Amino acid sequence: MSSSDVKSKSFLQPIDRVAIILMLVLSVLIGLLLWQGDRTVPRVRDFSWQGKQVGAEEKSFIVTFTRPMDRASVEKNLRIEPPLEGKISWAGRRMAYTLERPAPYGNSYELLLQGAQERYSRNTGKGAQIQPFTGKFSSRDRAFVYLGVTGTEAGKLILVNLSQQQQAIALTPPDLMVMDFKPYPAGDRILFSAQERSKTQQNAFDAQLYTVTTGIHPNSPGESSSSSEPPGKIDRVLDSKNYQNLKFDLSPDGKTVVVQRVSRRNPGSDFGLWVIQPPAEARRLESQPGGEFVIHPDGNSLAIAQGQGIAILPLQPEGKSQIKPLDFLPKFGRLLSFSQDGSAAAMVQFNQDYTRSLFLVTNQGVQKELLRTTGSIISAQFDPLKQTLYCLLTQLVTNTKEYREEPYIAAIDLETGKQTPLVLLPKQRDVQISVATDGLAILFDQIVIDRQNQTLGISPRTDAGETITTSNLWLLPVMPLSEDADSKIQPEQLPFAGLRPRWLP
Incomplete structure (x- = not known):
């Protein structure tokens, strides 16, 4: 048998014929699919x-x-x-x-x-x-924190979650007396300064910095879910062994803490700002002494009152020598707040005619006077859209023999400069306000002072040293300013007694 006959017979094997048939069938099916187009449903x-x-x-x-x-x-x-x-x-x-x-x-x-x-x-x-x-x-829970003022809550950080309709939760233990606090951007922790109650009773000042968990764990976009921690877990951030810790601020991104400290050994010469950026140790910010300060939203600089103006200082050191300001605004005496994106700030100018002016200052060089008053400009906060500035102001009462200022909360349209009074707070000087992160509500406190009993002790006090017996918390719903809004929304008293309420971010 010739080799050609063997090849022809092998080609006609059954397995080869099956393979050819399958290829023909698949070719026909593929052709039908191409002819009919893609029938998959979009999703x-x-x-x-x-x-x-x-x-x-x-x-x-x-x-x-x-x-x-x-x-x-x-x-x-x-x-x-x-x-x-x-x-x-x-x-x-x-x-x-x-x-x-x-x-x-x-x-x-x-x-x-x-x-x-x-x-x-x-x-x-x-x-x-x-x-x-x-x-x-979903959106984040509507929650806030305040400083307890009465009973077993006195001196403690108290959390209220309005969305969960939970009872007020004490975050700090009985042995600590909280002085000031600032929430972290995720609302899962709070940075606070406190000292032991025993030292408070001895009228000693020995504040240390701590963090405490809130039990709130937002599952934010782009972030992996964090481990759930119960409320009340405390960690110490900065001790007070060699330095007294005074004012502090937390950057909006939660990565930087700046503390004003004074040496216990040389209080007259060793005084200034320290920067904490975990996990690094606290380091001194080599700069000229200053007063009030606010960290810029970018977390890389801060604004501080120095001399006859506001200096913008970098937070990242370039060496051990004294840092130079990035900018200096000699016209202003106070910086109240930055907008969320850091492109604008609210500043106060003290005029030679004993009036005060509130200015909108932008990073484009705009300096726009929003109001001029004979009263005081206590605080101001931007709404999230940077369209409205909510202010705590005072008006000077001139129809009495006694010098008196009456606080009130007002909204200022940043485009038109129109001022809209929201709430008048007669016969009260010490007030603090907090604008909700979504811009739809304002919290404020209303203290009650005991002028007869001014003995020293652990009772909370005003900036003037007066004993605070209790304090009411109020919620004021706010809406975007509009020319046709005639009806005024009245504040609602909350069933809590506390100071310095602050919304969680």
Whole structure:
């Protein structure tokens, strides 16, 4: 038998014939699929806020689709319940939705999309409808912290979570007397200064810096879920062995603490600012002595009253020599606050005619006078949209023989300069306000002073040293300023007695 006959017989083996038939069948199927086009249903591949808890710093979410979409049909059929106004932009299969204002705290939301179509279809010219999608997310809890003033709460940090409708929770132990505090940006911890109650009774000043957990654990977008820690876990940040710790500030990103310290051995010459950036040890900021200071939102610099103005100092050292200011504003005597993005600040100018002026100062060189008063400008905070400045001011009462200033809370439109009084607080000087991170409410306290009993002890006191017997907390809902808003919203007294209320971020 010839070699050619052997090759022909091997080619006709059954397994070869089966393989040829399968290839022909698959070729036909592939051809049919190509002729009919892709029949897969478009769907949402990813929603960046799915299952997350968003704060005011989260301004936009992204929806990613499996196929190119007809953008008009997506925008027409997209719904958020409760509604959150925003603007849509596209980049390929990714749609970004940017909120016009922060999502109100304490709410749960649904993102609904059905009826939207893909961009095209080869046969019909009409895209297939998207697989219905429901995404769920929430905003952070509406919660605040205050300093207890009566009974067993006196001198303790107290947490109130309005969203969870829980009872007030004491975060600090009985043996510590809290003096001041500032929440971390995630609201999971609070930085505070305190000293032992026994030393307070001896009228000694020995404040140390601590952190305490709140038990709140926001699952923020872009971050892995952190381990759950119960409220009340305390860690010491800075002792007071060689230096007394005075005022302090916490950067908005929570990574930097600046403390004003004075040496116990040489209090007259060893006085200044120290910087703490964990895990590094506290280090001295080599600069000229100053007064009030505020850390810039970028966390890399701070504003401090020095000499006859406000100096902007870098927080990152370039050497051991004394640092030089990045900028100096000789016209202003106080810096009250920065906007959230750090592009603007509220500052006070002390005028030669004994009046005070409130200025809006921007990083573009704008210095706009918002008001001039014979009273005092105590504090000011920006709303999250940088459209309104909420201020605690006083007006000088001139129809009495006694010199008296009456505080009031006002809102100033930063574009028009229009001032709208919100609440008048007669016969009271020591008030502190806190604007909610979502800009929808203001907390303030209203103290009661015992002028007859001014004995020394552990009772909380005003800046003037007067004994505080109790203090009421008030909640004032606020809405964006509008010209047609005639009705005034009245503040609501909360069932808590405390000082210095502050919203959690």
